[in-house]
Amino acid sequence: MNTKQSIPFLDLATTHIELEEELTGVFKSALHTAGFIGGPVVEQFEQAFAKFCRTTHCIGVGNGTDALRFALAAAGVKLGDIVITVPNTFIATTEAISQVGAEPRFVDIVESTYNMDPEKVREYLQTFCTFDECLGVVIENQSGKPVTAIVPVHLYGQMADMDALGEIAEQYNLIVIEDACQAHGAQYFSNKENRWRTAGSMGRAAAFSFYPGKNLGACGEAGAVTTNDGIIAQQTRVLRDHGQSRKYYHDIEGYNGRLDALQAGLLSVKLRHLAEWNAKRRDAALRYQELFQESGVELTLPYEPSNSKAVYHLYVVQVGDRDHLQAELAQHGIGTGIHYPIPLHLQKAYASMGLGRGSFPVAESAAARILSLPMFPHLSSMAQARIVEVVKRVVGTGVPSASV
Numbered sequence: 001m002n003t004k005q006s007i008p009f010l011d012l013a014t015t016h017i018e019l020e021e022e023l024t025g026v027f028k029s030a031l032h033t034a035g036f037i038g039g040p041v042v043e044q045f046e047q048a049f050a051k052f053c054r055t056t057h058c059i060g061v062g063n064g065t066d067a068l069r070f071a072l073a074a075a076g077v078k079l080g081d082i083v084i085t086v087p088n089t090f091i092a093t094t095e096a097i098s099q100v101g102a103e104p105r106f107v108d109i110v111e112s113t114y115n116m117d118p119e120k121v122r123e124y125l126q127t128f129c130t131f132d133e134c135l136g137v138v139i140e141n142q143s144g145k146p147v148t149a150i151v152p153v154h155l156y157g158q159m160a161d162m163d164a165l166g167e168i169a170e171q172y173n174l175i176v177i178e179d180a181c182q183a184h185g186a187q188y189f190s191n192k193e194n195r196w197r198t199a200g201s202m203g204r205a206a207a208f209s210f211y212p213g214k215n216l217g218a219c220g221e222a223g224a225v226t227t228n229d230g231i232i233a234q235q236t237r238v239l240r241d242h243g244q245s246r247k248y249y250h251d252i253e254g255y256n257g258r259l260d261a262l263q264a265g266l267l268s269v270k271l272r273h274l275a276e277w278n279a280k281r282r283d284a285a286l287r288y289q290e291l292f293q294e295s296g297v298e299l300t301l302p303y304e305p306s307n308s309k310a311v312y313h314l315y316v317v318q319v320g321d322r323d324h325l326q327a328e329l330a331q332h333g334i335g336t337g338i339h340y341p342i343p344l345h346l347q348k349a350y351a352s353m354g355l356g357r358g359s360f361p362v363a364e365s366a367a368a369r370i371l372s373l374p375m376f377p378h379l380s381s382m383a384q385a386r387i388v389e390v391v392k393r394v395v396g397t398g399v400p401s402a403s404v
Contacts, residue, residue, distance in 0.1 A: 007383045009335030010213055011376045015277075019269060023219070026265035035261050045264040046224070048271055049208075052185070053200035055226040057233035060259030061240050064181045064209025067223035068096035068151070070257060071205040074225070074235035075175045077102050077149050082140055084124065085151040085179075086116050087343035088363040093153055093179050094344055096207070103145070106345050108360040110161075112303040114316070116152040117362075118164035125172055136173045149175040154183035154199050156339070157215065157281075157313035158304065162202045163192045178206035180226075182313040184215045185278045189307035196309070200226040205236075210267055215281070215313050216274050222263040280377040281312040287381055288315060288373070291388040296397040300369075314339055315375040319395055322371050328394045334387055337372040 016023065035041060042060050050058035061067050077083060079101030085093055087106040094104040107120040125131075129138045129147055138147040150169055152160035162176075169176045180186075183199035190197050200206035210222035225236045238245060243254030285302065292301055300318035304310050316339065319325050326336050343363045345355040357364060373387060 004333060004386070006333030007335065007374055007387065008376075009337050009372070009374050011378055012212060012217070014378045015270075015376075016219075019273070022269045023266055026269060027262065030262045030265065037258060037260055039261055041261040041268070042259055042264040045259075045268045045271070048268060049224055050226060052198075052271060052274070053206075053226045054198045055201045055206075056228045057226065057230065059225045059227075059233055059236045059240065060264055061223045061225060061236075062257040062259060063221040064207055064211060064223040065092040065096050065099075066240065066255065066257040067181075067207035067209065067225050068093065068177070068179060069099045070236045070239045070255075071177050071207050071225045071227070071232070072096060072102070072149065072151075073100045073239060074232040075149070075177060075204050075229075077175065077177075080145055081148040082143070082145050083149045083151055084121055084147065084174075086153055086155075086363065087345045087360050088114060088340060088367060089153045089155065089179065089344065090181075090340065091344060091347070091349065092181070092209075093151060094350070097151065102148075103143075104344075105140075105147070106355070106360060108362045109366070111362050111366070113158060113160075113305065113308075114155045114366060115158065115160040116150075116165065118161055118168060121150065121165065121168055125168070131172060138172050138174065147172075147174065149177055151177050151179050152203075153179040153181075154186055156302070156310070156316050157182050157186055158302075158308055158310035159183060159186050159188040159199050159202075162188055162197070163190050166192070166202065176203040178203040180206045181209035181211075181223075182214065183311060184208060184313075185274060186311045187309040191307070201228070204229055205232050210263070215278060215311055216267065216270055218263040219266050220263055222259055222267060224259070277377040278311040280379075281375060282310070284375060284377075284379045284384065285310070285312045285315055287384050288388070291384060292391075295388050295392045297388065297392040297395055298397060299391070299395055312375055314372045316370050316372050318366065318369040319371060320369065322369055325391065325394050326371055329387070329390055332386075332390045334390060335374060338370060339372050341367055343367050 046058040081102040083097045097104045110117045180199040186199040205227035208224045210218040239254045240257040243250045243252040
């Protein structure tokens with residue numbers, strides 16, 4: 001074991017210590033006012049986060065899974081529908097689809113960005129579905145069920161190719177709901193609109209998670225739906241609060257999925273720092289790129305297209321013997337992660353789909369090789385140099401096959 005000071009995969013403590021006075025002030029205010037559920041603190045956060053995402057509406061909810069489930073339901077996805085998504089994501093993505101009564105269908109990813117491949121979406125729609133011109137609905141040939149939505153996952157802090165996906169959605173009359181749970185503040189240059197767009201503003205609605213480890217993390221569970229659609233916003237507000245249009249008047253059966261005021265207040269404090277934290281993550285990603293290129297170490301670095309401004313929720317590399325490298329880094333006190341080692345179509349939970357190995361080769365290949373290196377706003381250049389030094393010693397040298 002290396003005697004040098006350890007480098008955590010994620011440092012949550014430093015940020016909270018720096019903001020301790022402001023954060024404890026939120027807690028004291030909640031105690032003094034007894035304002036724990038709803039109210040102006042939640043509304044203020046919703047307004048601020050909507051502005052950050054450049055959307056008209058933000059609806060705070062209990063967690064990211066709630067956010068995606070409510071967004072899908074509010075947008076009209078219903079029992080028996082089919083929703084297209086990717087296999088290399090946390091299971092919450094597909095849980096939300098299943099929980100509205102729909103069924104997920106997977107498509108493969110772009111090798112360089114790990115995000116949904118628009119051409120694979122088009123291939124699925126053209127090969128396995130028929131577009132009913134009279135009804136304006138896509139029908140999956142084998143099941144006879146309607147395909148109604150696409151859920152691209154902005155993985156690791158980088159947005160999917162939303163122009164291409166939007167074009168497909170428009171052609172086939174599909175709803176796009178962004179899974180933006182890892183992409184708070186990420187941007188994408190839309191050639192169609194000739195402007196930069198922010199994660200959470202390009203679909204009919206979007207889901208965010210504020211799990212503590214996110215770029216914007218609560219001190220517990222929290223989430224939000226963003227949208228520019230007033231009807232979706234209102235329906236989400238009803239869904240999160242037991243279907244109530246007003247107290248004790250239940251228009252539908254809903255859920256207990258509210259964002260509590262304490263978490264909203266803590267998130268408001270942190271939101272004021274998010275742009276700076278994201279900038280520091282981007283700086284750290286650039287330092288990794290420079291250090292790895294100088295070292296000549298043989299591994300695949302993250303790729304960031306020119307029309308993307310990623311926020312590096314995670315810094316993910318690919319290497320041949322991933323498990324060996326991870327073990328060696330651990331021996332040197334360096335924390336790492338794997339996001340995600342088993343694609344969803346190979347999970348026991350989805351065995352009934354009958355999708356074996358080889359179904360989505362790009363996602364499967366990446367899952368066997370990816371390793372998430374330490375990434376957080378306070379990651380020092382000295383720590384990064386040490387990480388790269390250990391990686392070089394373990395992996396050897398060559399030419400990195402991609403770069404940020």
